[in-house]
Amino acid sequence: MGGFFGTISKKECINDLYYGTDYNSHLGTKRGGLVTWTGSGLQRTIHSLENSYFRTKFEEDIHKFSGTSGIGVISDTDPQPMVMNSHLGKYAVTTVAKINNLEELERGLIERGNHFSELSSGQTNPTELVALLIDEGKTFTEGIENVFNAVLGSCTMLILTESGILAARDKLGRIPVVIGKKDGAYCVSNEPCGYPNLGYDIEYNLGPGEIVKITADGFEQLRKPNKKKQICSFLWVYYGYPVSEYEGINVDQVRFTGGCSMAKDDDLPVDFVASIPDSGIGHALGYAVGKGVPYKRAFIKYTPTWPRSFTPSRQEQREFIAKMKLIPNKTFLKDRRVIFCDDSIVRGTQLRDNVNVLYHYGAKEVHMRISCPPLIHACTYLNFTASKSQLELITRRIIKRLEGEDDKNLDLYQKTGSPQYKTLVEEIRKELNITTLKFNSLENLVAAIGLPKEELCTHCWDGSSYY
Numbered sequence: 001m002g003g004f005f006g007t008i009s010k011k012e013c014i015n016d017l018y019y020g021t022d023y024n025s026h027l028g029t030k031r032g033g034l035v036t037w038t039g040s041g042l043q044r045t046i047h048s049l050e051n052s053y054f055r056t057k058f059e060e061d062i063h064k065f066s067g068t069s070g071i072g073v074i075s076d077t078d079p080q081p082m083v084m085n086s087h088l089g090k091y092a093v094t095t096v097a098k099i100n101n102l103e104e105l106e107r108g109l110i111e112r113g114n115h116f117s118e119l120s121s122g123q124t125n126p127t128e129l130v131a132l133l134i135d136e137g138k139t140f141t142e143g144i145e146n147v148f149n150a151v152l153g154s155c156t157m158l159i160l161t162e163s164g165i166l167a168a169r170d171k172l173g174r175i176p177v178v179i180g181k182k183d184g185a186y187c188v189s190n191e192p193c194g195y196p197n198l199g200y201d202i203e204y205n206l207g208p209g210e211i212v213k214i215t216a217d218g219f220e221q222l223r224k225p226n227k228k229k230q231i232c233s234f235l236w237v238y239y240g241y242p243v244s245e246y247e248g249i250n251v252d253q254v255r256f257t258g259g260c261s262m263a264k265d266d267d268l269p270v271d272f273v274a275s276i277p278d279s280g281i282g283h284a285l286g287y288a289v290g291k292g293v294p295y296k297r298a299f300i301k302y303t304p305t306w307p308r309s310f311t312p313s314r315q316e317q318r319e320f321i322a323k324m325k326l327i328p329n330k331t332f333l334k335d336r337r338v339i340f341c342d343d344s345i346v347r348g349t350q351l352r353d354n355v356n357v358l359y360h361y362g363a364k365e366v367h368m369r370i371s372c373p374p375l376i377h378a379c380t381y382l383n384f385t386a387s388k389s390q391l392e393l394i395t396r397r398i399i400k401r402l403e404g405e406d407d408k409n410l411d412l413y414q415k416t417g418s419p420q421y422k423t424l425v426e427e428i429r430k431e432l433n434i435t436t437l438k439f440n441s442l443e444n445l446v447a448a449i450g451l452p453k454e455e456l457c458t459h460c461w462d463g464s465s466y467y
Contacts, residue, residue, distance in 0.1 A: 001175075001239060001383050002076045002096045003027035005194075006158045006165045008069035009185035010216045016198055018062050020187060021072030022054045023194030026241060028076035032057060035081045035092040036067030037160055042092055043067065046079045068216065069165060071158045076383050080127040081160070082118065086135040088143070089161065093134065095127045096175060096190060097155035098383050105129060105150055112136075130155060141222045144168045144211055152467050154381045156190060164215040166222070172230040172466060173208030174381050174457060176246040179219060186214050193241035205247060230457040230466050232382055236449050237372045238279050238343045249450055252282040258371050258448035259286025259341060262440050266291060268367060269337065274298035276342040276354060277326070283371040284341035291339075298332045298340070299354070301325055326354060334362035341369045345428065348394035352432045365435040373442050373461040374424060376414050380465070381457060398427045414462050416441045 003024030035044040047057035073094040081094040118125035137143025154174040159166040180200030207225020242252040275284030288295035400406035412420040429437035
């Protein structure tokens with residue numbers, strides 16, 4: 001997906017910018033970039049993160065940077081931030097976006113006399129396209145509204161100018177944008193997990209489509225928020241960091257609550273509850289409390305040299321790394337009946353490998369409890385882990401096998417408790433060699449998050465679509 005961080009201060013901001021951007025590393029793995037306003041202009045650096053990590057790639061650059069304002073990004077798509085010079089002045093822009101009509105917008109911009117100079121994996125750089133759409137406005141606010149009106153998908157952005165930082169949340173609020181404050185400085189990010197260590201307190205959550213201008217003295221609203229909100233539910237299921245709060249709702253509390261409520265309907269006799277780390281931990285802790293059985297760490301993640309499984313470009317290598325970084329504790333597993341909690345099942349390959357390891361080390365029964373409903377639709381709004389083609393999803397492969405078509409009777413398969421839903425879950429269970437398998441219901445998940453259903457995007461589970 002990607003994440004960004006911006007800061008503006010009455011004194012040098014480089015340390016905050018460096019570490020604040022680094023706290024977005026769990027959101028992207030392709031490119032990292034920083035840009036500062038030095039007083040005489042913009043200073044930028046971009047590095048690939050596909051074979052290393054943000055801090056190791058940028059630590060040699062930091063002493064060369066200066067400035068009291070800057071923005072940074074961890075991107076899963078294109079090299080950014082982009083530095084532009086137009087009738088709006090010199091500025092830098094960074095985005096977290098998924099533009100489904102990019103080719104159409106590209107043709108329109110070229111027909112109107114624009115040109116593109118950047119490529120991303122052989123395609124037009126989406127952030128440059130956003131910048132060109134912004135430049136068609138008479139003001140930054142008008143230009144950002146032009147982006148909101150043109151893009152099918154989502155686009156959230158930061159713009160660094162000589163006079164401050166503009167922050168704009170996607171028109172439907174797919175991801176959060178959170179302003180932080182400390183003495184003499186403000187920051188803004190879609191991932192606030194690093195705010196406590198950097199000394200910031202959460203000051204304000206932008207609304208859908210809201211635009212604000214941030215200076216070292218405060219912030220002002222340039223565009224009021226839209227009334228309709230569709231924030232991504234998967235924030236609280238998977239890619240949100242456990243300590244983070246989005247819309248004032250803590251990620252790990254949602255996972256704990258969801259696990260606890262799911263367990264109260266589960267009378268299966270087991271010896272203990274465990275998790276597939278990391279995002280399954282909060283769910284498993286809640287499950288253990290709700291069920292009244294111990295929580296034990298039957299899988300431990302080895303992070304010193306295997307911190308991420310999705311960095312390599314090849315799926316086979318990602319699966320290999322995912323296997324290598326999880327170490328089973330065979331002392332706990334021998335002859336035990338265990339409930340394992342995980343955040344979701346996408347392809348199923350990684351989970352199947354994990355289950356086979358558990359049996360190999362003596363587990364008597366392996367029961368899986370998933371913190372969200374079955375993923376039936378690929379995400380069309382954000383570039384996150386579940387954003388795969390439909391037939392990469394284990395659910396759609398099974399539906400195609402059962403129905404002869406991958407999109408037949410989807411409304412029945414995604415309805416909890418229907419005969420088709422039960423068949424789908426049973427087929428997944430058999431394919432992954434699991435003793436029993438249960439998914440959380442959408443109703444339970446929405447209740448755990450605590451926002452009204454109409455304010456949440458639940459497309460990947462029920463196919464609801466909004467632009």
